[in-house]
Structures are given as C-alpha cells and as structure tokens.
Amino acid sequence: MELSRRDAIAALGAVGAGAGAAYAVRELNDSPPGESSPDVETLIAAAEVVYPDEVTGLEGFVEAYARRRAAGGDDHARGVRAAIETMDDRAEAWYDAAFADLATEDRDSLLREMGVDTAAEAPDGSTAEQVRYYVVNDLLMALYASPTGGELVGIGNPRGHPGGTDSYRRGPRS
Amino acid sequence: MSGTASGADGRDRTPVPDADVCVVGAGPAGALVADRLAADHEVVVLDAGPRFNPGDRLDRQERAVRPAYDRPDVWEMGGPRDAHSASGERFYPLNHARVKGVGGSTLHWQGMVMRLHEADFSSGTKRGVGPNWPLDYADLRPYYAEAERAFGVSGADDNPFGPPREEPFPNPAFPPSHSDSLFAEACEELGIATHSVPNARNSEPYDGRGECVGYGTCQPVCPSGAKYDATVHVEDTERKGATVIDRARVTELAHGPDRIEAAVYVAPDGTEHRQRADAFVLAAGGVEIPRLLLLSASDHYPDGLANSSDAVGRYFTDHLFAGVGGVLEEPTRQNHVGFVTTESHQFYDEADETVAPFKLEFLNYAGPSPVELAMTGDDWGDELLGRLRESYGGHVAVGALVEQLPREDSYVGLDDGRTDDLGNPVPDVHWTVGDRALRTIERANEIQRDILAELGAEVNWTAGPGSTGPAYHHMGTTRMGEDPTESVVDPTLCTHDLENCWIASSSVFPTGGAVNPTLTIAALALLAADAVDEALVRSL
Numbered sequence: 001m002e003l004s005r006r007d008a009i010a011a012l013g014a015v016g017a018g019a020g021a022a023y024a025v026r027e028l029n030d031s032p033p034g035e036s037s038p039d040v041e042t043l044i045a046a047a048e049v050v051y052p053d054e055v056t057g058l059e060g061f062v063e064a065y066a067r068r069r070a071a072g073g074d075d076h077a078r079g080v081r082a083a084i085e086t087m088d089d090r091a092e093a094w095y096d097a098a099f100a101d102l103a104t105e106d107r108d109s110l111l112r113e114m115g116v117d118t119a120a121e122a123p124d125g126s127t128a129e130q131v132r133y134y135v136v137n138d139l140l141m142a143l144y145a146s147p148t149g150g151e152l153v154g155i156g157n158p159r160g161h162p163g164g165t166d167s168y169r170r171g172p173r174s
Numbered sequence: 175m176s177g178t179a180s181g182a183d184g185r186d187r188t189p190v191p192d193a194d195v196c197v198v199g200a201g202p203a204g205a206l207v208a209d210r211l212a213a214d215h216e217v218v219v220l221d222a223g224p225r226f227n228p229g230d231r232l233d234r235q236e237r238a239v240r241p242a243y244d245r246p247d248v249w250e251m252g253g254p255r256d257a258h259s260a261s262g263e264r265f266y267p268l269n270h271a272r273v274k275g276v277g278g279s280t281l282h283w284q285g286m287v288m289r290l291h292e293a294d295f296s297s298g299t300k301r302g303v304g305p306n307w308p309l310d311y312a313d314l315r316p317y318y319a320e321a322e323r324a325f326g327v328s329g330a331d332d333n334p335f336g337p338p339r340e341e342p343f344p345n346p347a348f349p350p351s352h353s354d355s356l357f358a359e360a361c362e363e364l365g366i367a368t369h370s371v372p373n374a375r376n377s378e379p380y381d382g383r384g385e386c387v388g389y390g391t392c393q394p395v396c397p398s399g400a401k402y403d404a405t406v407h408v409e410d411t412e413r414k415g416a417t418v419i420d421r422a423r424v425t426e427l428a429h430g431p432d433r434i435e436a437a438v439y440v441a442p443d444g445t446e447h448r449q450r451a452d453a454f455v456l457a458a459g460g461v462e463i464p465r466l467l468l469l470s471a472s473d474h475y476p477d478g479l480a481n482s483s484d485a486v487g488r489y490f491t492d493h494l495f496a497g498v499g500g501v502l503e504e505p506t507r508q509n510h511v512g513f514v515t516t517e518s519h520q521f522y523d524e525a526d527e528t529v530a531p532f533k534l535e536f537l538n539y540a541g542p543s544p545v546e547l548a549m550t551g552d553d554w555g556d557e558l559l560g561r562l563r564e565s566y567g568g569h570v571a572v573g574a575l576v577e578q579l580p581r582e583d584s585y586v587g588l589d590d591g592r593t594d595d596l597g598n599p600v601p602d603v604h605w606t607v608g609d610r611a612l613r614t615i616e617r618a619n620e621i622q623r624d625i626l627a628e629l630g631a632e633v634n635w636t637a638g639p640g641s642t643g644p645a646y647h648h649m650g651t652t653r654m655g656e657d658p659t660e661s662v663v664d665p666t667l668c669t670h671d672l673e674n675c676w677i678a679s680s681s682v683f684p685t686g687g688a689v690n691p692t693l694t695i696a697a698l699a700l701l702a703a704d705a706v707d708e709a710l711v712r713s714l
Contacts, residue, residue: 014235014389050554108555117552121242133242137549141239144545144562153562157510159543160239162387162398165377168351168510168538 002057007146008064014145014160040066042084045100047139049108052152055143065142076134079123083134086127090114111136180441187441189449190218190417194710196437196451198424198466201278202692203678203699204457205407206324210703212414215710218449219411220422220439222458223275224250228405231397238391241549248394249273249281254595255423258461259602262584266603271646272459276420279459279646280403280692282394285374286514287327287693289318292337293523294531294687302527303610304579305684308656308665311337314697321696322372325402326380329372335519336369345377347515348386353506353570354516357536360628361518366621368516368536374402374692375513381406390543392512422447425598427454427470427479433674434479440596452713453674453706457699460490460648460681464586465601467652480652480669485662487587489580489650490605491686494642496532496615498622499540499571500631508569509543521621522688530577530614531688534621541569570631574618576642577688578611580650605644612639647680647691654682666705667698674709678702 044062051058070080084099087110091099094113095106102110111117114128121133141160143149150158156170157163180187193216197204200221208217226249237243246252251269260266273281292311297304319341322329329343347370350358354368361368375392376385386400396403408418419439426438428448436448456463464487470479478486518534525531544562553561578584584606588599619638626633637643655661658670663682669675678699680691 014232014239050558052556052559054556054559117554121240121549123242133240136554137240140548140554140558141236141545144548145239150544152559153544153566154505155507155509155544155566157388157390158545159390159509159512160235160545162389163510164388165348165386165511168388168507168515169349170507171352171355172505172507 001054001148001152003055003061003143003146003148004057005060005064007148008061008142010161011065011142011146012068013162014141039070039081039084041100042088042098043070043135043139045102045107046087046111046135048104049111050136050139051143055148055152061142062139069138069142079130079134080138083131087114087131087135180443180445180447182442185420187419187422187447189447190216192216193218193449193451195453195455195706196220196449197455197457198437199278199456199458199462200276200404200408200418200420201457201459202280202404202407203695204278204455205404205411206321206696206699207455207457207678207703207706208416209407209411209414210700211707212411212416214707217411217416218451219408219416219418220424220437220449221274221276221278221418221420222255222423222462223273223420225276225418225420226281228399231395234395235389235391235397238394239546241546245270245394249275257592257594257600259589259592259600260605261589261602262604262606264605264607266605266644268461268601268603271644271648272461276408276418277403277405283403283692284393284513284690285401286690287322287325287372287374288689289337290687290689290694291335291519291522291531293525294685297685301525305653305655307684308654314694314701315340317697317700318693320700321693324407324696325374325693326376326383327372327374327693328377330370333369333519334367335522343372345380347371348373348377348513349515351507351511351515351538353508353538353540354536356502356506356570356629357516357572357625360625363628364624366518366625367520368518371514371517373513376400386511388511390509390512390539423596424458424466425469425596427466427675429470429472429475429479429672431474432672434672453676453710455676455678455702455706457678459679460651461586461601461603463677463679463681464651465588468588469598475671480662480671480675482671483659483661485653485660487651488582488585489653490584490586490603490648491578491580491650492605492644493647493686493688494576494578494607494611494615495637495645496574496576496618496622496642497571497635497637498619498626498633499569499635500626500633502568502570502629502631504568506540506568506570508538508540511538514538525577528610528613529617530579530610532574532576532614532618533688534618535573535575537571537573540571541566570626570629572622572625574615574622575645575688575690576611576614576618577686579608580653580685581606581608586651615639615642645690647686649680649683649686649691652677652679652681653684655684667702668705668709676702676706
C-alpha cells in the first residue's frame with residue numbers, strides 16, 4: 001500500500017505541526033520533493049524499521065512530514081533533531097556508521113539495544129523514552145493517523161484524521 | 175476598562191467600574207448568562223483559568239492521542255492551583271472531570287444534550303424517593319428550546335420516551351452508525367426501541383461554525399469547532415460589550431448580611447482585586463461554587479455564605495457509568511467518530527424507589543483506537559501491524575448513565591489540612607454512592623448482556639457496581655427548593671440568604687435524572703439571566 005504526500009498532509013493535519021496545519025499544507029503544496037537533509041534520511045531509515053513491509057512510498061511521505069515536524073524552531077522539532085543526533089551517536093559508537101548507513105536489521109537491533117522498543121514515550125524522559133517519543137512514535141502516529149495507514153488496519157477514518165462523517169455509517173463491504 | 179496590567183501577558187485584569195453584573199465562571203452557564211445580559215447591562219465575567227488559544231487545538235489533540243499525556247494534561251489541569259482531596263468511599267478524579275478556563279468543561283465534554291424527562295422534576299412524588307424540583311418541565315420547556323438553538327443541537331424528534339417537544343431541533347440528527355444498525359436489529363428482537371441522540375455538534379454549518387469533519391477526538395478536544403463549546407457565547411458577549419477577565423481566581427465573596435458586595439480575585443501577578451457589582455451570578459460548577467461559598471464564611475454566615483440551610487456542599491451527586499463490551503466476529507467499524515448516535519431511554523421511566531432511571535448508549539468507539547495502540551507495546555513493523563489488525567475489528571459496547579440519589583454523606587467540603595498555592599483549603603469531594611444506584615447498574619448490565627448475547631458477541635468487559643465510575647457531572651451541592659431551611663437557591667436561582675446572588679449550575683439540581691446535564695444547565699442559566707435582568711430593572 002503506497003503512502004502519498006496527501007497522507008503526509010493528512011498526518012500533519014492530525015498534529016500541531018509547529019506553525020499550524022494550514023501553513024504546513026500550504027508549504028508542502030508549494031515545495032516539490034527535493035534533496036533530503038541528513039535528518040530526514042535518518043527518519044526515513046527509522047521508518048524503514050518501524051513501518052510494515054507492505055507500506056511503500058515512505059520516502060516522500062516521511063520527507064514531507066518531517067519538513068514541518070523536524071525542521072522548525074519549535075520545541076518538538078528541536079526534540080526530534082536531538083533524538084536523531086543521539087541515535088547517530090550510538091550508531092557511530094556501536095556500529096561505526098551513521099544510523100542511516102546501517103543495514104535495516106542493524107538499525108532494528110540498535111533501537112532495541114537502546115531500549116527504545118520497551119520504553120514508554122516521554123518527551124522529557126530517558127534517552128530511550130525520548131527516541132521513542134520523538135522518532136518512533138512520531139513516525140507511527142504519522143502513519144496510523146493517515147488515510148493509508150488507517151486502511152492498512154481496516155479503519156477508514158483513523159482518530160485524529162478529519163475524514164468526514166460518512167465512513168462511520170458505512171458497512172464493511174460498502 | 176481602565177487601570178494597570180496585572181499579568182505577565184500585559185492584559186488588563188483590573189476590575190470593571192460600575193459593573194451591573196459579575197459572573198464567576200466562563201463555562202457554558204456563565205457564558206450564556208453573560209450573553210443574555212450584556213446588551214442591556216455592564217457585565218464582567220471572571221474565570222480562574224486562561225483564555226486558550228484556538229490555534230493550539232491540534233496540539234491538544236495530539237496530547238489526547240499520545241500515551242505520554244494524561245487526560246488533565248490536554249487542557250492544563252492539575253498542579254497546585256487545582257489540588258484537591260477525595261475522602262469518600264470512592265476516589266473522585268476531580269481534575270479529569272473539569273477544565274478551568276474560558277469555555278470551561280465544554281472544552282472537553284462529549285456534547286450529549288438531552289432534556290430531563292418530565293418525571294425527573296418530581297422524583298419524590300412519582301418515584302417515591304428524593305426531593306421534587308420546585309420547577310416542572312413546562313417551566314423549563316421554552317428555555318430548553320432556546321438552549322438547543324444556542325448550542326445548535328443536531329437531533330431528531332424520534333425518542334418515544336422523551337418529553338414533549340414544541341419545535342424541531344436546529345440541525346438534523348447525525349445518522350446512525352454501522353454498529354448502530356447491528357444493535358438496532360438485536361434490540362428489535364428483544365423489544366427494545368432505539369432512537370437518535372441530540373448532539374451539541376453541527377451536522378450542518380450553523381452559527382458561523384462548520385459541520386463536523388470527523389476528527390474523532392470530541393472528548394477531550396474538537397479541533398474543528400463543530401462541537402459547541404462556551405467560547406462561542408463568550409465571544410458573542412464580548413462583542414456586546416461585556417468584559418471577560420481570565421486567570422482571575424475568585425477567592426472570596428465579600429458581603430454584608432443580605433448582599434454580596436464584591437468578588438475578591440487574585441490576578442496572575444498576585445495582586446488582589448475587588449470586583450463590585452449590583453448582581454452576582456456564580457457559574458463555576460458543582461465543586462468550586464460550594465467551595466467559594468464555604469471559603470466566604472463570616473461572623474454572619476459562620477458555616478459558609480448563603481448557607482443558613484446547611485445545604486451548601488451537601489448532596490453531591492454524579493451519574494454512574496454502567497457498561498458491557500465484547501467482540502463480534504465481523505467488522506463493527508469503531509472509532510471513526512468520537513460521538514454517540516443511538517440510545518435507548520426505554521427503561522428510564524420504569525424508575526421507582528428501588529431502581530433509578532437510566533439510559534442506554536450504543537458506543538461508536540468501542541475497543542482501542544489503532545493510532546493510539548500503535549504507540550504502545552514493544553513491537554513495530556510487521557509485528558505491530560499484525561497486532562493492530564488483530565485488536566481492531568469487531569468491538570462493540572453498550573454504556574449506560576444511571577442516576578444517583580442525593581445523600582447527606584456525599585458532599586463537597588473543604589480540606590482544612592491541605593491548601594492550594596494561594597493558601598486556601600482545597601475542595602474535598604467526599605463521594606458516596608447508595609444501593610439504589612448500584613442495584614440499577616446491575617439491572618443495566620443485565621440488559622446490556624442480553625443485547626450483546628443477541629448480537630452474538632463474546633463479552634470481555636463489564637463496568638458493574640464494583641467497577642463503576644463517575645460521568646463527571648457535578649450536581650446537587652447548592653440545591654434548589656422552596657424551603658430556605660432545606661435548600662440554597664429558590665426557583666429563580668437566587669440564593670435564599672442573599673438578595674443579589676444567583677447560581678447558574680448543575681449544583682442547583684435537587685436530583686440529577688439520568689441524562690447528561692449540560693442542556694439543563696443552559697436552560698437554567700437562561701432562566702437565571704431573566705431573573706437577574708428583572709431584578710436589575712426593578713431596582714433602577
């Protein structure tokens with residue numbers, strides 16, 4: 001199932017997105033996909049670990065999402081960048097390469113060795129809790145609050161997505 | 175408004191000179207009272223909490239969805255300002271149950287808005303328990319209609335058990351959900367009639383606000399503004415010339431023997447001000463109103479202001495939740511929206527001395543929300559998707575609201591051993607539930623189990639007498655009545671003791687019925703506003 005920029009816009013509509021979703025949507029529509037910044041590459045690399053295999057098109061989705069979610073001057077974006085830096089530091093120390101340059105299974109291992117899989121998200125918590133909050137759960141929320149992420153699970157209008165008031169009335173086969 | 179700023183944000187929080195009316199609390203009751211009076215009188219509204227930025231609602235929605243945040247975090251409740259005690263037999267999670275700020279608890283409410291049934295106004299006579307209201311349904315009927323217009327209620331006149339209506343709802347009802355249609359078939363087999371739900375959210379654009387777009391996070395936050403909240407009427411009343419002062423914490427009502435003279439409030443910079451007015455309307459909810467009256471004790475009123483009856487704070491009631499949930503082997507399409515579209519009031523008026531009124535609610539949000547579930551657990555990738563698919567799908571649930579009778583041993587008092595950051599004793603919600611309510615929860619559970627059995631669902635949870643909780647409806651603590659020795663306010667909602675103090679709140683309900691209280695709060699607020707207007711005109 002392919003993620004689209006529309007999914008990213010929808011995902012941004014579900015969160016504060018710094019300056020606000022309307023601004024984010026305008027900016028996304030005005031900005032064609034371009035070179036990924038290192039931060040975005042790391043987020044895409046993390047998404048390849050935490051997203052299911054049947055999701056495709058995650059590069060454009062994560063890039064569009066991250067442009068507002070990780071690039072701004074707000075506290076959340078700073079938290080995302082700090083968490084990414086921590087992941088890269090650990091990757092360099094334990095695997096001798098930046099996180100995005102590791103094989104997918106090594107990225108998965110690194111996150112688990114950091115304790116991110118068992119950590120509860122906490123924006124002011126331990127390293128693992130912050131990575132869980134700012135990277136893993138941010139990416140999971142973006143996916144599963146989007147229309148395509150909802151469809152993966154079987155929900156046409158996931159919580160947080162303003163998908164209208166038709167889908168709740170429809171039966172499973174309509 | 176003149177004077178100096180009294181807050182780091184530069185806002186002027188000094189008193190309004192020559193105010194006719196001072197309203198304490200900018201929730202739905204306070205907003206409607208102020209809105210009704212502002213065109214003809216100088217009105218000032220004081221609220222303890224902030225004026226929230228409407229642009230922050232998506233941030234609040236994120237807090238509602240993410241596991242890092244608890245419910246009070248969404249609207250910044252908690253901390254020393256909101257400290258409280260709960261000395262009753264059941265813990266009362268007060269800061270989950272309210273929002274302080276402009277808009278009040280309508281900022282986080284569900285938005286279900288039914289009229290009380292006719293028998294609710296005469297429980298003592300018709301059911302043999304509890305007091306009668308000094309008003310009946312006919313007295314409130316025009317105010318109910320006006321409250322429905324104010325909220326833009328979406329509803330249909332299809333409830334065969336509801337009280338008579340005189341005009342259509344302002345907006346059409348939200349149609350039933352897919353799961354409603356499954357429940358309707360099962361209920362038909364069992365002889366249970368189902369019907370639509372009046373919702374204070376726009377099914378069509380209304381009053382300058384758009385229609386619901388299905389964010390699904392109604393409780394605790396509607397990012398689109400389609401759900402009514404009291405900021406609508408706060409803004410209206412400001413356009414009419416009223417002054418709304420946020421972060422103005424009223425700590426005392428200065429008074430003589432017969433009148434309130436001033437509301438004493440503390441601004442964010444610690445400065446104490448006195449807002450004088452000819453009339454005062456207390457609209458700060460069923461916990462803070464009795465607390466303020468008790469904090470305002472004096473030589474003349476040693477047990478608390480307006481408390482000659484000794485009823486201030488007593489008879490605290492809430493609605494109790496009863497529920498049964500389970501799983502079907504077919505998709506039920508839950509969690510697409512955050513509101514309820516089908517109910518049954520069939521058993522409501524079977525109430526008597528032993529069984530309380532209750533209504534059934536067929537939930538559209540049974541089971542976990544996938545996006546929230548995705549952020550918990552120690553899995554990701556394909557394993558997580560598998561878990562989400564397994565856990566989302568066939569959930570169903572039937573809830574119920576159950577009336578609790580007023581009791582002297584269920585009350586809001588002051589905890590003299592604990593103070594807030596201003597040094598005032600915190601409210602102690604001493605919540606006690608009687609046997610009639612617990613028996614009724616069992617009765618509701620029986621019906622709920624029958625419905626789920628007829629559906630073919632496997633039951634996997636029950637909220638019964640041992641695990642019930644409050645619906646966050648604070649009622650009864652300044653009860654209304656004709657007799658000044660047994661009640662705090664009269665049928666015009668003016669206190670028996672003080673000639674210029676009215677109370678607009680569910681705190682005046684003598685009994686609670688079993689419907690969500692806010693429409694009745696609004697109707698009473700409009701009634702109180704008329705009484706205040708009449709008194710002001712009379713004194714001119």
